[in-house]
Amino acid sequence: MSGGGERSGEAETKHCWLGTYMHVVVVGLMLVLDAPVFTNVHVSAEKCKPKNISAKYQHCGIHPDGVHNLDCFRKSKKDEKCTWEPGVHGSKSYTFILQQVDKAHCVAYYNLTKPNQKLRIFDYNFTVEVIESSAGEANCTKAVFSGSKKTLKRSCGPPSKVLPTRTPGALQVNVTWLKEDGNNRISVRYRALGSRSWNETVESQLPNAAMVEKLTPSLVYVVQIQCVTTAECSQCPWSENYYVPSELTTQPIIVSTKYADIMQKTGCRLISITWKFPVKDLYDGYRVTVWKESGEPPQEQLTTSEPEIRLILSYSAYRLNISAYNNASVSPAATHVIPQHSFGDGRLxxxxxxxxxxxxxxxxxxxxxxxxxxxxxxxxxxxxxxxxxxxxxxxxxxxxxxxxxxxxxxxxxxxxxxxxxxxxxxxxxxxxxxxxxxxxxxxHTEGSPVSAPANVSFHNVTLNSATLQWSHIPEEDLRGFLLGYIIYYTEHHYREASTAHNVTVDPGSTSFHLEALKSGTAYQVQICGFTSEGEGIRSNPSVFKTDQKVNFSIRGAIAAFVVVASLLAFGSPVIKRAKAILWPRLPNPGHSNAVRKIESPGQLILEMEAAVPPQTLSSMLPHVRTCEDDTLEMAHAWSEGDGDSAADDDTADTLLDTQRTHFQSSPFTFAGGYTTMEMFQQLTPQWVAEGGSNIKGEPEDLTVLKSVRLDYVRQFSTSPPSDSEFTSTLL
Missing domain, CATH: 2.60.40.10 (Immunoglobulins)
Structure with a gap:
């Protein structure tokens, strides 16, 4: 039982799933079959009864925000149509109703999506209604037009194609009409982008073109065009808006140019040119126009979006114009000339x-x-x-x-x-x-040069040579193939004739080294070029002078060398000997007996006290102490010095300059050479002869020792006094 129940349940489940699946399939087929009904909207024309159709849409009113500007016109004899503009909130689905009551003709067109419809009318009065439904038939607006076929105006335009072109400060407008419209003069109205008001309308004088002037180059303009009404075109609607970008007023700037021969293609070169445009986002691309300088056609125009171009060209001369462009303007062109490349290898x-x-x-x-x-x-x-x-x-x-x-x-x-x-x-x-x-x-015909080399100059002038330089003769003055230059040079002597010399150099040379010239001599130089027809005009005379020869004797050089060598070898001893003779060295006080005795000051004091009376000695002390302080140390330095150094001489000179005023009045100035204890005996001989006892002086009497040593030094810093001066000093 249980097994049979399970099988029965499985069968029921399968049947349920199968039923569900079949239901889905049926619904899907229905949707597929019904899809054209909902997705494809067909425009249909149906005959109608005027009373019934008027009653059906009588609730639709005329509203400014609804469908408006309904107009019917004739394009040709058998081409009538109506156009309108949609409402603000319209669904862009229209019903077009044509009624001719006199003919009992009524036709309704449903589900129109475009705001125009052709007319098929008889020669009777007619009425057209356009119904625009926003959300069903309950919410709708309408527009109405009435007329007759005989009085229907002929409409021309708008133009099928408009080409605005900006020129400096102006706008050129060119239009193309449909064939049935013919060629008509046009009217143009314009306004700056962002402005709501149109400027005055400009009418053309010639068909299919108009010129608008006094525009601002940097502004973007909006333009509309219509035909000028005539008897044949009694109705001219305005075209749609055309946007004209700002004017391109600057030219591209060429950055680099490169010419490279192509090894695989003899006689060809790769031309690479790059540039830049100063103003960004105002251009659509670049136009490069290339043609040969010889004038051979064609002039090839290439367009590129990148600021560079590469061309494979021959060695001929070419000219390139590079411009930026947009849909209404072309910038001034940057011009580049590719020069001709010479390829003269003798094959032609x-x-x-x-x-x-x-x-x-x-x-x-x-x-x-x-x-x-x-x-x-x-x-x-x-x-x-x-x-x-x-x-x-x-x-x-x-x-x-x-x-x-x-x-x-x-x-x-x-x-x-x-x-x-x-x-x-x-x-x-x-x-x-x-x-x-x-x-x-x-x-075709050759001649001799009509001008001479210019800028003649001289360089590196020596005793017997000089370098001559000049500039080439211009090609237009050669009048033939230059074969070389002739240099004429002569010795320049005042009112004396001299031999002329000349030398010929290659036509490509602009310098020459003149040799074998005389030293210290002036030369006059002239240069000219020559062709197969002879010499040309000579340059103006130019004068230069070689360096003067300097007389040089070998014997004199040898003698000078010997003198210099002798001075270097024996000059030092000779100079020292001459100095010793002419400028004797001052004696060294350190070798004096007096100084040796002074070095034992006690003995000197006793001797002086014994030799000089007390009253005389006391009268001398003021003189001794006058220069005691400022010279004691220097005198002591002399007594310890070694007399061979240069410092001894310098010290003596210093003492001479600083103490000269004191030396003339000193009572201890003597005329002798070395001073010993004998000077004291000369000063006081009577007291020395009688003898004296050793008198012990006070410690301050030691200044006598200092005074004596100082006066000893000073005597070498002054000129020796005469005998009379010495006698007066003693007295």
């Missing part, structure tokens, strides 16, 4: 026949690979001329019937370029379209 030669024809020659191996060529020729400072041609047999080309005759004495450069195309030799585009084969130069 030119032969001039006359003023209107010349022939170029190249290697024959090129003919087997290339058949399209272009030859360019130009003179310095001019754009030049070109001629493209096809050649598959001869390695030469004669260019004749020149539009401008070749000028005499003028240098021309001719260049040959190779083009890989074989179907046409005209250049289709600029980038990576040709390579340069070679170039050369020619003159």
């Amino acid at each position: 030669n030119a032969t001039v026949h006359n003023s209107t024809a010349f022939t170029i020659h190249w290697r024959a191996d090129r003919v087997r690979k290339y058949v399209c060529y272009v030859v360019e020729w130009m003179k310095k400072g001019h754009s030049g001329w070109y001629q493209s041609f096809f050649e598959d047999t001869e390695a030469s080309k004669t260019v004749s019937s020149l539009s401008e005759h070749l000028e005499p004495y003028t240098r021309y450069r001719v260049t040959l370029h190779l083009r890989p195309n074989k179907n046409t030799c005209n250049m289709k585009h600029i980038n990576n379209s040709e390579s340069t084969y070679g170039s050369t130069e020619f003159y």
Whole structure:
């Protein structure tokens, strides 16, 4: 029983799940089938009865915030339509009702999403109602238009395409109309972005274009356009708003340019140019226009969003214009000229026949690979001329019937370029379209130079040489191929003839080292260039002078060397001996007997007291003590010194300067050399002869010793007194 019950339960469960699943599937199919009903809204046209349709929407009123500006017009004979503007809160779902009571015609269009509808009317009066429902039929607004087919105005516009272009301080507006509208004059109204009021309307004088002036370059403007009403266009609605960005008034700034030869492609170079734009967020990109200086078309215009460009070009001369742009303005262009690159390796030669024809020659191996060529020729400072041609047999080309005759004495450069195309030799585009084969130069008629080298100067002038420098002759003054320079130099003597010399140097030189000149001689120099037609004008005379020769004797040099060597070897002893003779050295007081006796002061005091009477000695003491304090130490230094040093001489000079005034009046000034105890005997001979006893003096009498030693020193600092002076001193 239990087993059967379990199986019965499982069966019921499966049946339940199956029923649920089938129910879901059925509901899903219903939703799928019904989906078009809810998601796809079809515009349908139904016939209606005027009374019934009017009663159905009679509750919908005309409101400013509802649907408005309903207008019906004729675009062509069989093209009538109505347009309107939606309400503020509308659902953008409209019902369009057309009634012609006289014809008993009523048609209703439901579920319109666009604010326009074509008309299909008869030649009777008609009424159009547009119903806009916000939330069902209960909440709706309407707009009404009445007219007739005969009186229906013809409407032109708005234009199908508008192209505003800003120029300095102005705006150029160009429009395109639909075919049925034809070409019409236009009216333009504008206002600055953010402003609510429109400026005055500007009408054009010519069809399809108008010019608005006196605009501020930095402002963004809003523009609307309509046609000017005429008999054929009696109704002209305004177009939608067109936004015109501010004017681009600054040009890009070129930052760097690089030219690099491409090793894998002979005669081609990689051109890399980078720039910057000062104003950000006002441009959409850059336009780069490239063309050849020779004037050969085309002018290729490239656009880029990055401020850089790379081109593969030949060695010809090119010109680039770089501008920033937006949808209404183009900035002033930054111009860069890529100069022509000379490629003269002798592979190209030119032969001039006359003023209107010349022939170029190249290697024959090129003919087997290339058949399209272009030859360019130009003179310095001019754009030049070109001629493209096809050649598959001869390695030469004669260019004749020149539009401008070749000028005499003028240098021309001719260049040959190779083009890989074989179907046409005209250049289709600029980038990576040709390579340069070679170039050369020619003159139709040559002449001699009409100017001389300038800036003649001299450097590194020596006894017999000098370096001469000058500047090249300008190319336009050469009038031919320069073959070299001739330097004329002569000795410059006043009213005397001298031999002229000349030397020829290479045409590429601007300096020359003159040698084998005479020393101390003035030279006059002139320089001129020369071509195959002869010498040109000489430069103004320039004068320089070589250095003077200095007489130099070998014997005199040897004698001077011997004298100097002798002075160095024997000069020191001789100088010392002369000094000893002419300026004798002062005696050293340390070797004096008096000083030796003074070194025992007690003995000296006793001797002086015995030799000099007391009254005389006492009269002398004031004189002795006068210079006692300021000279005692220096005198003591002498007594201890060793007389060979230079300090002894300096000390004696110092004493001479400082104590001269005291020496003349001192009673102890003597005329002798070394002073001993005998001077005391000379001063007081009578007392020495009688003898005397040793008298013990007071301690302060020691100043007598100091005075004696000082006077001993002072006698060498003064000139010796005469005998009369000495006698008067004793008396």
